[in-house]
Amino acid sequence: MLKLQVSGHSSPEDSEQIQNELMRRAKRNERITFLLPFAGVLALIVLFTTLTGGQFLSVDNLKLLLNQCFSMEIVVIGGAFLYAIGGLDMAIGSVMALSAMVITLLFNAGLSLALSILAGIAVSVGSMCITAFVRNYLKVSPFIASMCVMNICQGLVLTIVAKLGVITFAYSRAAWIDSTLTKILTLVIMALLGYVIFNYTRFGKSLRAIGGNERAARISGIKIEKCVFGAYSIMGFALAIASLFSVIRGGTADTSIGNGMNLNVMTAIVLGGFPLSGGANAKFHAPMIGALMVTILTNGLGLLGYANSMGYAIKGLLFVTVVALTYEKSKGKLIS
Amino acid sequence: MKRLLAMLLSVAMVLGLCACGSAQPKETEATQAATVSAPVVQDDSGNSIGGYKIGFFYLPESDGLSAQYHRALDFCAELTNCEMEYYDMMNWSAEDLSTAVETLIANGCQGIIMITGNSPALFQYMNEKGVYYTGMTRSYTDEVALVVDGSEYNCGWLDENSGMNVDMGYGVTAALAEKGCKNIAYVAGAPGNQMRDDRVLGIEKAAEEFGMNIVTSYRGSDFASGAADILATHGAELDGMVGSINGDVCIAAINSAGYADTIKYAQIDAPSAEETESYFRTGHIDAVTAGNNVFIVQSYMQLFNALSGADRLFNEGNRVYPMIPNFIVSDEEGWQSTVKYTAGDVPALTPDEILALNSLYTPDTTVEQKEALVEKYCSSEYWNLDSIVARVKDYLGEN
Numbered sequence: 001m002l003k004l005q006v007s008g009h010s011s012p013e014d015s016e017q018i019q020n021e022l023m024r025r026a027k028r029n030e031r032i033t034f035l036l037p038f039a040g041v042l043a044l045i046v047l048f049t050t051l052t053g054g055q056f057l058s059v060d061n062l063k064l065l066l067n068q069c070f071s072m073e074i075v076v077i078g079g080a081f082l083y084a085i086g087g088l089d090m091a092i093g094s095v096m097a098l099s100a101m102v103i104t105l106l107f108n109a110g111l112s113l114a115l116s117i118l119a120g121i122a123v124s125v126g127s128m129c130i131t132a133f134v135r136n137y138l139k140v141s142p143f144i145a146s147m148c149v150m151n152i153c154q155g156l157v158l159t160i161v162a163k164l165g166v167i168t169f170a171y172s173r174a175a176w177i178d179s180t181l182t183k184i185l186t187l188v189i190m191a192l193l194g195y196v197i198f199n200y201t202r203f204g205k206s207l208r209a210i211g212g213n214e215r216a217a218r219i220s221g222i223k224i225e226k227c228v229f230g231a232y233s234i235m236g237f238a239l240a241i242a243s244l245f246s247v248i249r250g251g252t253a254d255t256s257i258g259n260g261m262n263l264n265v266m267t268a269i270v271l272g273g274f275p276l277s278g279g280a281n282a283k284f285h286a287p288m289i290g291a292l293m294v295t296i297l298t299n300g301l302g303l304l305g306y307a308n309s310m311g312y313a314i315k316g317l318l319f320v321t322v323v324a325l326t327y328e329k330s331k332g333k334l335i336s
Numbered sequence: 337m338k339r340l341l342a343m344l345l346s347v348a349m350v351l352g353l354c355a356c357g358s359a360q361p362k363e364t365e366a367t368q369a370a371t372v373s374a375p376v377v378q379d380d381s382g383n384s385i386g387g388y389k390i391g392f393f394y395l396p397e398s399d400g401l402s403a404q405y406h407r408a409l410d411f412c413a414e415l416t417n418c419e420m421e422y423y424d425m426m427n428w429s430a431e432d433l434s435t436a437v438e439t440l441i442a443n444g445c446q447g448i449i450m451i452t453g454n455s456p457a458l459f460q461y462m463n464e465k466g467v468y469y470t471g472m473t474r475s476y477t478d479e480v481a482l483v484v485d486g487s488e489y490n491c492g493w494l495d496e497n498s499g500m501n502v503d504m505g506y507g508v509t510a511a512l513a514e515k516g517c518k519n520i521a522y523v524a525g526a527p528g529n530q531m532r533d534d535r536v537l538g539i540e541k542a543a544e545e546f547g548m549n550i551v552t553s554y555r556g557s558d559f560a561s562g563a564a565d566i567l568a569t570h571g572a573e574l575d576g577m578v579g580s581i582n583g584d585v586c587i588a589a590i591n592s593a594g595y596a597d598t599i600k601y602a603q604i605d606a607p608s609a610e611e612t613e614s615y616f617r618t619g620h621i622d623a624v625t626a627g628n629n630v631f632i633v634q635s636y637m638q639l640f641n642a643l644s645g646a647d648r649l650f651n652e653g654n655r656v657y658p659m660i661p662n663f664i665v666s667d668e669e670g671w672q673s674t675v676k677y678t679a680g681d682v683p684a685l686t687p688d689e690i691l692a693l694n695s696l697y698t699p700d701t702t703v704e705q706k707e708a709l710v711e712k713y714c715s716s717e718y719w720n721l722d723s724i725v726a727r728v729k730d731y732l733g734e735n
Contacts, residue, residue, distance in 0.1 A: 249430060
């Protein structure tokens with residue numbers, strides 16, 4: 001509680017003092033919010049390194065960590081743009097599955113990898129833009145719209161699988177994609193591009209303005225509809241890239257691709273300190289740190305010999321704790 | 337301040353949970369009802385055979401079938417002086433499957449039973465890490481074949497294409513036909529998976545042969561909703577239903593819809609042992625398959641043969657080996673015998689039958705003779721509930 005001696009009526013000096021105190025507290029909270037996820041990751045690294053006798057930081061395990069967090073990291077890079085406008089989306093996993101299906105079918109049919117990937121991107125972006133269209137012009141909640149897209153994509157994948165049976169990716173023709181170097185390069189390039197676009201372009205700033213207050217953003221001249229399409233398109237692009245690596249890792253294109261990704265992304269977003277409703281406090285790096293935290297937790301507990309179910313329990317506890325203490329209740333409902 | 341406390345609390349929680357158990361994976365438990373005994377076999381250097389760590393990933397033990405698998409594998413591990421490491425699958429995405437295998441290998445597993453998974457990248461990883469693996473023919477795709485064929489670490493593939501899954505679907509549907517069902521529905525997993533598709537093929541084949549009418553069906557992942565929809569729209573005209581699912585959601589749906597007295601129900605994979613017995617008693621279930629755990633023993637022995645340097649069975653060509661089939665149980669008494677003598681602490685195969693597959697324990701028989709023994713295990717004359725119960729009772733000294 002702010003304690004100040006205020007006599008009778010407040011003077012300009014008192015007002016300035018209150019103002020400075022509030023600013024100081026706001027900056028301190030911002031620093032803590034910024035540092036907290038990093039501190040969390042560091043604490044987990046130290047903890048698991050100690051408990052596993054150094055095995056956690058071995059080269060082999062670091063490669064495993066990269067494999068295990070890669071798809072989620074790529075998805076949350078796109079997710080940063082989507083969640084900056086408060087776009088809670090349930091279709092992420094299904095869109096990934098459909099994109100993986102398209103890439104696999106075309107690549108297996110003899111099309112070049114590049115064209116197959118482009119087709120997958122087109123399908124993925126198109127699917128996500130359905131939600132954007134419904135949000136912008138039909139004024140339906142994006143959460144509801146995304147559930148419809150989820151069903152559409154899932155239905156298409158199931159129909160294709162029912163007709164064609166098991167669809168395996170031609171791994172022998174593209175095994176190099178699964179290499180550590182390819183993954184590191186892809187992740188670094190996408191992260192850098194995403195960081196620059198999110199923080200240093202008008203588009204990125206507009207997204208956060210929309211998430212903060214859409215009406216104010218519209219009044220200030222921001223083209224809401226275009227920015228929304230942009231955010232969903234970037235998410236679609238990220239999903240297509242993630243789906244390619246997932247289908248190579250998984251071997252077959254079916255509904256198992258992207259299964260559970262919706263909740264994983266949401267967990268990563270929240271644990272990283274990224275506000276679910278978006279806005280000015282949305283930091284690009286936050287979901288990536290959150291995704292890393294989730295993966296470290298799963299990997300570390302696995303190395304300690306605990307069943308995966310234990311990891312879910314701990315992740316759930318962390319999720320509830322972080323949401324309860326960091327969610328801005330004054331912003332209103334979680335789902336707009 | 338509150339956020340800092342939250343972080344510290346979270347770290348404390350993690351520390352507390354980690355301190356709850358040992359850092360080492362739990363050891364396998366000795367069987368209680370049966371004394372697992374095997375002669376101590378030594379290699380040329382005088383060291384006891386065994387000491388290997390074998391990994392297995394499946395649903396948590398709260399699932400009835402998973403519990404059977406765990407018991408069977410623990411039995412085999414105890415018998416052969418080895419250790420099992422389990423990874424509970426909460427989600428079956430491609431990523432989770434790869435994570436499961438990678439984690440098991442990181443924890444020192446020298447062999448993995450691949451109950452599913454057809455990622456060439458994963459098999460390549462196991463080859464590179466020198467980890468032995470065995471799987472089912474559902475995993476043996478053309479792309480996987482390019483990676484595993486000729487690999488030292490490939491311990492073979494259980495032959496699902498022999499029609500076992502078709503027989504399972506056929507058997508439970510035939511059991512309903514014997515009970516007078518004419519208009520049936522079925523609930524099964526989404527198409528595109530060989531096991532699921534074969535089971536549905538079996539159901540449809542039996543329906544055609546026995547003159548049953550398949551009124552409707554559901555194939556997807558939300559079994560509860562699928563069953564509820566079927567019953568809401570066609571419940572009044574149905575007299576039978578088949579579930580190619582786990583758990584008891586169909587039973588619950590039939591009960592909730594008020595059709596427990598009019599619709600007979602058969603399920604391929606039985607719910608838990610206790611629940612199935614109760615459902616047989618109350619008439620909520622009319623037929624299930626059993627003996628679903630035995631193939632896991634076959635997989636284990638394929639791995640153990642390779643790890644121990646013993647003669648490897650079915651090691652030619654594609655390395656596909658026959659799968660011991662299931663059998664149908666359609667009454668409470670049969671189920672009680674099944675639970676006690678095939679799915680309890682003794683997994684339907686006695687120690688002698690299991691060790692007869694390893695040349696270090698039974699050096700007097702050739703590879704061909706051992707392979708013929710497996711074929712014998714697969715025959716209906718040898719593999720039926722009465723014969724199994726008799727053999728296990730004899731082993732337990734209950735005769």
